Amino acid sequence: MNTWTPEKIDQLKSLVETHTNREIAKIFDIDRKSVSRLLNRLKIKRTPETVKIRLAMPKGSQIGELNHNWKGGISKEHLRYRIKYKKKYPKKVRAQNILYQALRRGKVKRLSCRICLPEANWINIQALHLDYSQPLKVIWLCIKHYNEVTK
């Protein structure tokens, strides 16, 4: 049974930007109808911009670990994936964890996309590590520029 704690609702809100209802349903292990009902109830709406970006993204590019809002997943499948990923990229995962913790504690602030400047782009901002041994030193990029840079 899914209890909607404030933490889970926060996670849901952040997933809405980048995930379809079907993907969200999968992550929370509920059916798609429950997702749309919940979004209605919580008055969470996708902005047209968000939908546009979402549609422009290659399928699967924003799921799970690849999503900047990834918080470790809820289902067992995601946990297995996370463990595998951690084994494969230990330095990367360590740097990400330290960064997320600093973000949560307000020690680091998410910035607008550096390349989109001077126009501020706050949608789908990703942290790019240049050096995993300096977890808090990152470049903030929108998904488009992040993908271009990391290609």
Ligand SMILES: [Zn+2]
């Ligand atoms: Zn950008």
